[in-house]
Amino acid sequence: MSDMVDQVLFRNRKPDRIATLEEYRAGGGYEAFARVLRENAPREVPKIIDASGLRGRGGAGFPCARKWMAVPEGGPFPRYVAVNSDEMEPGTFKDRVLIHADPHSILEGMAIAAFAISAEKGYIFVRPSYENAARILEREAERARDAGFLGKNILGSGFSFDIIVHRSGGRYICGEASALLKALMGKRPNPVKAPPFPTDKGLWERPTLVNNVETLANVPHIIRNGPDWFKGLARTPTGSGTKLYCVSGRVNRPGCFELPMGTPLSEIIEQHAGGLPEGRRFKACLPGGASTRFMTAEHYDIEMDFDSLASVGHRLGTAAIMVFDDRTCLVGVTLNLIEFFARESCGWCTPCREGIPYVRDLLWRIEHGEGREEHIPQLREMSRHLWNAYCAFAPGAASPVESLLTFFEDEVREHISQKKCPFGGR
Amino acid sequence: MAESAHPRELIVDVLLELQEHYGYVNDEAMSLACDLFDMTPLEIDELATFYDFIYREPVGKHVIHVCDSAICWMNGYESVLNLLSARLGIKYGETTPDGLFTLLPACCIGYCDRSPAMMVNRKVYGSLTPEKVDRILERCRNGGRPEESDETER
Numbered sequence: 001m002s003d004m005v006d007q008v009l010f011r012n013r014k015p016d017r018i019a020t021l022e023e024y025r026a027g028g029g030y031e032a033f034a035r036v037l038r039e040n041a042p043r044e045v046p047k048i049i050d051a052s053g054l055r056g057r058g059g060a061g062f063p064c065a066r067k068w069m070a071v072p073e074g075g076p077f078p079r080y081v082a083v084n085s086d087e088m089e090p091g092t093f094k095d096r097v098l099i100h101a102d103p104h105s106i107l108e109g110m111a112i113a114a115f116a117i118s119a120e121k122g123y124i125f126v127r128p129s130y131e132n133a134a135r136i137l138e139r140e141a142e143r144a145r146d147a148g149f150l151g152k153n154i155l156g157s158g159f160s161f162d163i164i165v166h167r168s169g170g171r172y173i174c175g176e177a178s179a180l181l182k183a184l185m186g187k188r189p190n191p192v193k194a195p196p197f198p199t200d201k202g203l204w205e206r207p208t209l210v211n212n213v214e215t216l217a218n219v220p221h222i223i224r225n226g227p228d229w230f231k232g233l234a235r236t237p238t239g240s241g242t243k244l245y246c247v248s249g250r251v252n253r254p255g256c257f258e259l260p261m262g263t264p265l266s267e268i269i270e271q272h273a274g275g276l277p278e279g280r281r282f283k284a285c286l287p288g289g290a291s292t293r294f295m296t297a298e299h300y301d302i303e304m305d306f307d308s309l310a311s312v313g314h315r316l317g318t319a320a321i322m323v324f325d326d327r328t329c330l331v332g333v334t335l336n337l338i339e340f341f342a343r344e345s346c347g348w349c350t351p352c353r354e355g356i357p358y359v360r361d362l363l364w365r366i367e368h369g370e371g372r373e374e375h376i377p378q379l380r381e382m383s384r385h386l387w388n389a390y391c392a393f394a395p396g397a398a399s400p401v402e403s404l405l406t407f408f409e410d411e412v413r414e415h416i417s418q419k420k421c422p423f424g425g426r
Numbered sequence: 427m428a429e430s431a432h433p434r435e436l437i438v439d440v441l442l443e444l445q446e447h448y449g450y451v452n453d454e455a456m457s458l459a460c461d462l463f464d465m466t467p468l469e470i471d472e473l474a475t476f477y478d479f480i481y482r483e484p485v486g487k488h489v490i491h492v493c494d495s496a497i498c499w500m501n502g503y504e505s506v507l508n509l510l511s512a513r514l515g516i517k518y519g520e521t522t523p524d525g526l527f528t529l530l531p532a533c534c535i536g537y538c539d540r541s542p543a544m545m546v547n548r549k550v551y552g553s554l555t556p557e558k559v560d561r562i563l564e565r566c567r568n569g570g571r572p573e574e575s576d577e578t579e580r
């Protein structure tokens with residue numbers, strides 16, 4: 001169980017309620033923020049984060065400090081911090097659990113990031129199904145304000161920063177950083193290609209950081225305990241910190257587990273998620289949400305970190321591990337995922353708007369016994385085309401399709417030769 | 427709004443408020459929003475139609491969004507949907523004649539650890555069983571407080 005492992009982000013996690021401000025402070029909460037305000041120049045903070053090796057937890061794994069340092073020192077004001085709590089990647093629910101466990105770690109992380117880039121305002125972007133999380137964050141921000149950790153001239157330092165919780169109208173593409181900023185400004189959230197990067201011209205053309213909830217929640221702990229401590233938490237030499245792994249699908253105890261970065265997949269599934277139900281065998285998983293490739297049993301023992309997965313052609317993504325067993329039809333799973341992508345495409349560019357429904361149609365026919373041999377090369381061709389789309393959404397959609405054909409071509413062919421789903425549509 | 431340097435950042439909040447008041451974003455709500463933000467109906471509509479939780483068509487008092495993404499698919503969302511359809515006598519996208527319920531799909535709502543899951547009026551209910559679905563409908567019908575949602579941490 002998880003309690004064998006040092007908990008950092010979940011140290012204050014308890015059943016049925018959040019950690020209060022008092023509980024958070026009793027464990028050293030807001031000390032890191034107070035310390036940087038007292039002892040550090042803003043530009044020193046990213047250096048500490050850089051030494052810790054913290055990489056973004058929103059899906060791309062971009063080095064956190066490098067983004068912070070990209071904010072030009074002489075850039076215009078006011079500056080902003082935007083926290084991405086959209087979390088609409090299917091299979092992913094870690095940010096929800098984290099907000100319900102220790103919301104002040106996120107608020108403190110935001111405040112430290114804001115100090116580092118001299119920002120005065122922070123937004124937390126929350127999806128509609130997390131209304132409860134939005135309320136918690138709003139209420140706890142108010143408490144932090146009352147305690148003097150937010151607002152004007154914080155702890156007498158001269159630094160001012162405040163936080164606004166922004167509710168989304170609900171759409172997957174809003175999680176993409178550039179679309180998120182447009183949504184925050186009340187514009188139609190179609191993505192825009194960088195450059196300019198948000199760190200140069202983000203919200204209202206001002207420098208803006210976009211970070212994931214989990215990324216920022218690590219920041220106070222790193223400042224308090226030091227970058228070496230953080231590096232040492234990982235199980236792999238190039239990894240750092242812990243990771244919130246969400247396990248769902250065919251396991252006995254689905255849930256979100258905080259484990260050392262680089263914990264082997266088999267260990268996560270068996271020791272923490274309770275293994276597969278009796279009589280079921282692991283066939284494949286999506287290691288990091290719907291936008292990653294199917295990973296087969298060949299990598300059942302792989303260390304789950306950014307570099308280990310990249311070295312075998314996979315992505316850690318959001319570390320949302322969706323487990324599929326030998327009785328689950330992967331054509332059916334892929335069809336379901338593609339229906340998600342077809343529905344959520346923002347419609348801006350043709351390869352995505354037209355290509356994804358086409359892929360869905362081919363998969364639908366195969367799953368429903370109307371597939372033909374030539375559909376396989378057509379699917380391959382179409383999923384390659386998705387890489388020509390305007391943003392990373394469509395290549396994400398292509399990942400399960402391409403990997404289905406790469407690793408499970410036989411299963412696809414069986415649908416075609418038997419003229420039906422060999423799993424009975426499950 | 428007067429406090430905000432960029433009032434337009436509040437537009438989704440305002441549309442959601444108007445929706446709360448009118449039941450959905452009807453033409454009257456639209457013209458109010460146009461006046462408030464000094465935007466054209468087209469600009470507002472472009473936004474309103476983009477979001478899954480802003481309704482431009484009339485909806486029932488209780489809007490049920492059933493999650494039909496991958497994990498809930500594995501865990502049998504279809505039987506939840508069929509049960510709801512049978513109990514309410516409506517299909518996806520429809521509203522009951524008494525105006526009480528609308529049935530809509532939702533993409534993964536982030537409760538895959540308590541799948542199958544659905545939302546009723548922006549509250550989440552997970553680990554659904556037929557009995558639990560019936561209890562939720564019953565409470566909605568009686569106008570009482572809906573049963574405890576599943577939004578707290580376990």
Ligand SMILES: Cc1cc2nc3c(=O)[nH]c(=O)nc-3n(C[C@H](O)[C@H](O)[C@H](O)COP(=O)(O)O)c2cc1C
Pocket residue numbers: 055056057058059060061062064084085086087088089172173174175176177178210211212213215216391392393396
């Ligand atoms: C289609 C799409 C959806 C995304 N959704 C999210 C999301 O819900 N949450 C998130 O943190 N990042 C999401 N991202 C990644 C963001 O673009 C961005 O990289 C991230 O928020 C940066 O934070 P980080 O560096 O702390 O990881 C998404 C990206 C794409 C292409």
Ligand code: SF4
Pocket residue numbers: 173190191344345346347348349350352353389390391392393394
């Ligand atoms: S790839 Fe899809 S989501 Fe991205 S801009 Fe094009 S249509 Fe929109």
Ligand code: FES
Pocket residue numbers: 090091493494495496497498499533534535536537538539541542543
């Ligand atoms: S797939 Fe239904 S809640 Fe995630």
